[in-house]
Structure formats: structure tokens, C-alpha cells
Amino acid sequence: MESRIGKFWLGAGYVFLYLPILTLIVFSFNDSKMVTLWGGFTFKWYGVIAHDTEVVDGFLLSLKVALMTASASVCLGMLAAFAMVRYKSFFGRTAFSAHINAPLVVPEVITGLSLLLFFVLCQRLFGMPERGVFTIWAGHTSVGMAYAAVVIQSRLLEMDKSLEEAAMDLGCRPFQVFYLVTFPMIAQALMSAWLLTFTISLDDVVATAFLSGPGSTTLPIVILSRARLGLNPTVNAIATITVAVVAVGVLAGSLWLNRQERKRAAEQAAAYREGTLALAS
Amino acid sequence: MDLAKSLAKNRFARLLLKDWGKLTVIGIPYVFLILLFTVPFLVVLKLSVSETDGIHFQDLSTYADGVVDIKIKLSNYIFLTTDPLYIETYWSSIKFAALNTFICIFIGYPFAYFMARSPASMRPALLMLVSLPFWTSYLLRVYAWKGLLDDHGVFNNLWMWMGLIDEPIKMMHTGFSMTVGMVYTYLPFMILPLYANLVKMDLRLLEAAKDLGATPWKAFWLITVPLSKNGIVAGSMLVFIPSVGEYVIPELLGGPSTLMIGRVLWDEFFSNNDWAMASAVAVTMVVLILVPLAIFNKYQADSGGVRGV
Numbered sequence: 001m002e003s004r005i006g007k008f009w010l011g012a013g014y015v016f017l018y019l020p021i022l023t024l025i026v027f028s029f030n031d032s033k034m035v036t037l038w039g040g041f042t043f044k045w046y047g048v049i050a051h052d053t054e055v056v057d058g059f060l061l062s063l064k065v066a067l068m069t070a071s072a073s074v075c076l077g078m079l080a081a082f083a084m085v086r087y088k089s090f091f092g093r094t095a096f097s098a099h100i101n102a103p104l105v106v107p108e109v110i111t112g113l114s115l116l117l118f119f120v121l122c123q124r125l126f127g128m129p130e131r132g133v134f135t136i137w138a139g140h141t142s143v144g145m146a147y148a149a150v151v152i153q154s155r156l157l158e159m160d161k162s163l164e165e166a167a168m169d170l171g172c173r174p175f176q177v178f179y180l181v182t183f184p185m186i187a188q189a190l191m192s193a194w195l196l197t198f199t200i201s202l203d204d205v206v207a208t209a210f211l212s213g214p215g216s217t218t219l220p221i222v223i224l225s226r227a228r229l230g231l232n233p234t235v236n237a238i239a240t241i242t243v244a245v246v247a248v249g250v251l252a253g254s255l256w257l258n259r260q261e262r263k264r265a266a267e268q269a270a271a272y273r274e275g276t277l278a279l280a281s
Numbered sequence: 282m283d284l285a286k287s288l289a290k291n292r293f294a295r296l297l298l299k300d301w302g303k304l305t306v307i308g309i310p311y312v313f314l315i316l317l318f319t320v321p322f323l324v325v326l327k328l329s330v331s332e333t334d335g336i337h338f339q340d341l342s343t344y345a346d347g348v349v350d351i352k353i354k355l356s357n358y359i360f361l362t363t364d365p366l367y368i369e370t371y372w373s374s375i376k377f378a379a380l381n382t383f384i385c386i387f388i389g390y391p392f393a394y395f396m397a398r399s400p401a402s403m404r405p406a407l408l409m410l411v412s413l414p415f416w417t418s419y420l421l422r423v424y425a426w427k428g429l430l431d432d433h434g435v436f437n438n439l440w441m442w443m444g445l446i447d448e449p450i451k452m453m454h455t456g457f458s459m460t461v462g463m464v465y466t467y468l469p470f471m472i473l474p475l476y477a478n479l480v481k482m483d484l485r486l487l488e489a490a491k492d493l494g495a496t497p498w499k500a501f502w503l504i505t506v507p508l509s510k511n512g513i514v515a516g517s518m519l520v521f522i523p524s525v526g527e528y529v530i531p532e533l534l535g536g537p538s539t540l541m542i543g544r545v546l547w548d549e550f551f552s553n554n555d556w557a558m559a560s561a562v563a564v565t566m567v568v569l570i571l572v573p574l575a576i577f578n579k580y581q582a583d584s585g586g587v588r589g590v
Contacts, residue, residue, distance in 0.1 A: 005395075006391075006394075006395035006398065006399070007395075009391050009392060009395055010392060010395050010396065010399075010407070013388065013392045013468075014410060016388075016465065016468075017410075017411070017414055017465075017468070017469075018414075019429075020422060020425030020426055020428075020429060020465065021414065021417065021422065021425060023425060023428055023429060023435055024421065024424075024425045024428070027428060037433070037438065076309065076310045076313055077310075079305075079306050079307075079309050079310045080310035082306050083306050083307040083310065083311075086306075087303060087306070087307065090303070090307060092311075096307065096311055099311070099314045099315070099318065099319065100310070100314070102318060103314075103318060105522050105523075105570060105574060106526075106567065106570070107523065107525070107526020107527075107528075107543055107566060107570070108526070108528070109526055109528050109543045109546050109547060109563070109566075110322075110325075110526070110546075110563045110566060110567065111318075113325065113546065113550060113559060113560070113563050114321035114322045114324060114325045114563065115317065115321045117321065117324045117325055117328060117556065117560070118317075118320060118321035118324045121324055138317055139317075141313075141317075142313070142314065142317040142318050145310065145313070145314075149310075174302065199415075199416055202418075203418045203419055203420065205420050205529060206528050206529065209551075210550075220418065220420050223418075223420055223421065223424070224420060224529070224532075224533075227420070227424045227427065227533055228532065228533065230427075231427060231428055231431065235421070235424060236428075238421070239417075239418070239421040239424070239425070242417055242418055242421060243417050246413075246416045246417050247413075249416075250409070250413060250416060254409070
């Protein structure tokens with residue numbers, strides 16, 4: 001009885017989660033001006049967006065900003081995570097922790113507005129920066145580093161500290177300890193933090209709308225301005241490409257993780273075998 | 282030589298030399314956040330009480346003839362707290378966010394429960410299917426509902442073709458369409474913490490309850506629900522706080538009757554060009570979010586205390 005309700009509830013839930021995405025994909029192949037009436041199968045909207053400079057330029061800009069944001073967020077987030085996990089007491093630690101978590105709960109309209117007003121003030125005082133890639137990057141990174149810090153922090157907390165101490169006892173310099181011991185152990189968390197902040201930056205529309213200037217329109221801004229006006233088949237085509245890329249990426253990622261895990265398990269087993277052999281002899 | 286000596290004498294310099302590693306690790310992200318998060322917010326705070334002269338803001342304090350003159354303009358705040366439209370907007374933002382949270386609990390709790398009780402081999406796949414939509418654009422997922430709920434959208438067309446209705450039902454640009462969009466967007470934020478909580482539960486407790494004569498329903502309410510309280514609170518926070526300040530969903534799916542504070546801030550800034558007013562709205566919005574956050578922190582501190590005993 002319970003399992004039947006369970007199956008029904010889960011099934012209905014997944015339909016709710018995936019039905020909108022499926023309709024987006026289906027109607028991207030629709031050969032009709034009316035977006036929701038089926039008028040035959042076509043690829044023409046993909047041709048249209050490939051020649052749409054607004055979409056192509058917006059995508060390239062989004063990609064550039066996302067690459068910059070993800071890299072900076074992971075570096076800064078890693079430092080912040082180390083500060084929180086390794087230094088239990090320093091001047092202003094509570095304020096520091098509040099600062100790291102604040103961007104996660106503050107609505108994006110506020111982040112965008114406050115940064116824009118700040119940059120306007122800076123421009124009046126120092127004559128820079130112009131609104132553009134730099135200001136968008138700064139806004140995305142201030143949020144992204146908070147997410148990266150959370151992800152990396154949880155990995156650092158569960159990490160075995162005695163390995164670092166052992167390396168130190170064996171004569172490693174602090175930088176070597178980081179490079180040879182700590183970094184490989186948190187590499188996976190750094191990777192997922194990078195992917196997470198990359199996606200957040202690629203998706204962001206609200207803060208970007210405040211921070212972008214003329215001539216720096218990212219893809220989400222283009223999508224929002226078209227979606228506001230109503231249904232638009234080119235938006236469906238963009239959505240389908242996004243879903244395809246994400247699906248392939250997630251599949252490849254989980255396969256890679258699986259392989260890594262199996263490799264690690266095999267290595268551990270080999271090390272264990274050698275260890276017991278050495279002990280036995 | 283002398284320089285090195287005097288450096289060694291200086292306590293601060295010694296600290297700097299000894300702990301430069303610690304200082305860099307803490308200092309770099311700290312400076313970055315203060316510069317790009319705290320200072321901008323202080324700018325907003327200042328502008329919200331500044332006298333405006335066109336688009337130029339006057340200084341808060343002027344110094345002339347040995348007298349410091351501080352001017353603080355509170356009219357924006359007075360307007361915000363007395364204007365009926367603004368009060369209604371705040372109220373309606375809270376109402377929609379609360380409604381969204383309740384519906385997410387109602388759908389998400391059983392969902393997370395059945396996920397956690399499904400065979401262990403299936404759980405990773407079920408979990409991935411919940412988090413997968415996260416990786417696709419949220420803007421596009423909200424846009425998708427436009428196509429489904431429009432007067433000439435998929436649902437209306439389908440129902441009319443089936444003969445269930447004669448003319449399209451108005452769903453778009455109403456409270457209904459906005460709520461659907463919000464639940465759709467925030468449901469995974471409710472499911473994931475609840476699942477993480479429920480999957481760790483000790484099932485022997487339920488067996489014990491059964492042995493002692495409790496019906497499954499009673500055991501669920503007396504054991505499972507109280508034990509998953511932390512998951513419910515965490516999920517509610519993750520849903521409620523961002524939905525209060527939501528902009529994209531009310532813009533794309535809401536209508537004239539669905540007032541949301543994030544959208545009002547946007548319009549004050551982009552349509553009315555009233556930067557001071559937008560700043561004042563931003564400050565009041567932060568207050569609106571700090572209240573549930575403070576309750577949450579207090580709750581966490583309290584439950585931590587109970588565990589300590």
C-alpha cells in the first residue's frame with residue numbers, strides 16, 4: 001500500500017520537474033510561428049540562432065564571464081574555507097563567517113543594486129571602472145566565492161589532518177604540504193565548486209542586469225528580454241541546446257567519477273596487499 | 282641593518298613576518314568581501330537617506346565655519362512605511378513566499394520520504410534526477426511555464442482539443458501561475474535537505490513503535506516527523522528567504538495583482554530612475570529577511586543546546 005502511493009508520488013513529482021523542460025525541447029522543433037501549436041518538424045530555429053549575432057555574442061560573453069568567475073571564486077573560496085576551518089580564532093572571525101554566508105541569503109536585486117551604486121560612486125571618484133565585463137565579473141564572484149567556500153569547507157572539515165602533519169614531520173615545507181597532500185585530497189571539491197560557480201555565473205540574470213553596460217549583454221539578458229515579450233521559438237532552441245550540453249556533461253562527469261572511484265579502490269586494495277605481504281615476511 | 286632591527290622591535294611587524302601565511306589566507310577573501318559586499322551596502326544605506334538633487338547626491342555631512350552639519354533624510358522610509366501600496370507589497374511578498382514554502386513542504390516531504398525509503402540501489406539515480414534541473418538555466422525553466430499556462434498554451438490547447446473546456450482558462454499572469462513557477466523552482470531546495478535528513482533515520486525506532494502497538498500513521502507522526510524537524514526547518518529557510526526577494530518569476534509569470542518587493546525595487550530603479558527610493562526599498566528588504574534568519578539561528582542554537590544536555 002505504502003509503496004504504491006510512494007511510486008505514484010515520486011512519479012508525479014518527476015513529471016512535474018521534467019514536463020516543462022520536455023515541452024521546451026519539443027516545441028523547439030516546431031515549424032510554426034505560434035509557439036504552442038504544432039506545425040510540423042523543423043530545425044530552422046537552430047539555423048536562426050546560429051546567425052543571430054545577439055545570441056552568439058551574448059553566449060560568448062557569458063562564457064568568458066563564467067570562466068573568469070569560476071576560477072576566481074574557487075581561489076578566493078578556497079582561501080576563505082581554509083581561514084574558517086584551520087584558524088579557530090582570529091580577530092573578527094564571527095564577522096568573517098557572516099561575510100562569507102551573507103551573499104548566499106541576500107536577494108540578488110540587492111546585490112546588483114548595491115554593487116552598481118558602488119561602481120557609480122567609484123567612477124565619479126576615480127573615473128573607473130566602466131560598466132562591462134569587469135563589473136559583471138565582480139558581482140558574480142562576490143556571490144560565487146561564498147558558494148565555493150561552502151563546498152570546499154565541508155570537504156576540508158572531513159579531511160584527515162594527520163596526513164598533513166605526517167608530511168610536515170617528514171620534512172615537507174608548508175607549500176609542499178599543500179601541493180603534495182592537501183591539494184590532491186580536495187581536488188574533487190575544487191572541481192565541483194568550479195562547476196557550481198560556473199553554472200551560477202552562466203545563469204545569472206538579475207545581478208547582471210544591474211551590472212552590465214551598453215555593449216556587454218550576456219545570454220541570459222537576451223533571453224529575459226525576449227521572454228518578457230512573450231513566447232519565442234529561438235528561446236526554445238537555446239534551451240534545448242543547454243539541456244543537451246548539461247545532460248552530456250553530467251553523464252560524462254558521473255562516469256568519470258565512477259572510474260576514479262574504482263581506480264582509487266583498486267589502488268587502495270593493492271597498497272593493502274603489499275602492506276600485509278611486507279608485514280608477513 | 283637598522284631597518285631590520287627596528288622591524289624586529291615592532292610587535293606588529295613581527296606578527297606580520299611570523300604569520301604572513303595566516304594573514305594572506307584570511308586577508309585576501311576578507312578584503313574582497315568587504316570591498317564588494319559591505320562597502321556597496323553602506324553606499325546603499327547612505328543613498329537611502331541622502332538628499333537628492335536630480336541624479337546627484339549631496340553629502341550627508343558638511344563642515345563649514347567650525348560646525349558639522351549632518352543632514353539625514355528619512356522621507357523615503359516614512360513613505361515606505363505609510364504608503365498603502367508599499368505595505369501591501371511587503372505583505373504580499375511574505376504571503377507568496379509562505380504559501381510557496383507550505384506547498385513545497387506538502388509536495389516535498391512525501392517525495393523526500395519515499396526517496397529515502399526506496400531501495401538503496403535506486404537512491405543515487407533518484408537523487409541525481411532531482412538535482413539535474415539545477416544545472417540547466419533557471420530562467421529557461423521559468424520561461425517553460427509560460428508556454429504551458431498561456432491562454433494559447435499547451436494545457437489550454439490540449440483541454441480544448443479534448444473538449445473539456447470551450448474557451449481557454451486564464452492561468453497566466455495570475456497568482457496561480459506565479460505560485461506554480463515558484464514551487465517548481467524551489468521544490469528541489471526543499472527535497473534535498475529533507476532527503477539528507479530522512480535517509481539517516483534509524484528505522485529500528487519505527488519497528489520499536491510497531492512492537493509497542495503504534496499504527497504506521499501514528500508512528501510516522503510521533504517519530505519520523507519530529508526527528509526530521511531540522512530538515513523541515515533547513516528546507517523552509519532555503520525556500521522562504523530567496524522567494525521573498527524573487528524577481529524573475531513575478532516578472533515572467535506574475536501579473537498586476539501579484540505584488541512582489543523584488544520587482545518593485547527593480548521598477549523603482551530601472552523605470553522610475555529613483556535611486557534613493559530603490560535604496561530604501563533594498564534596506565527594508567534586508568530587514569524583512571533578517572527576521573526569519575534570526576529566528577532560524579536562535580532555533581539552531583536552542584536545538585544545539587538540547588543536544589548538549
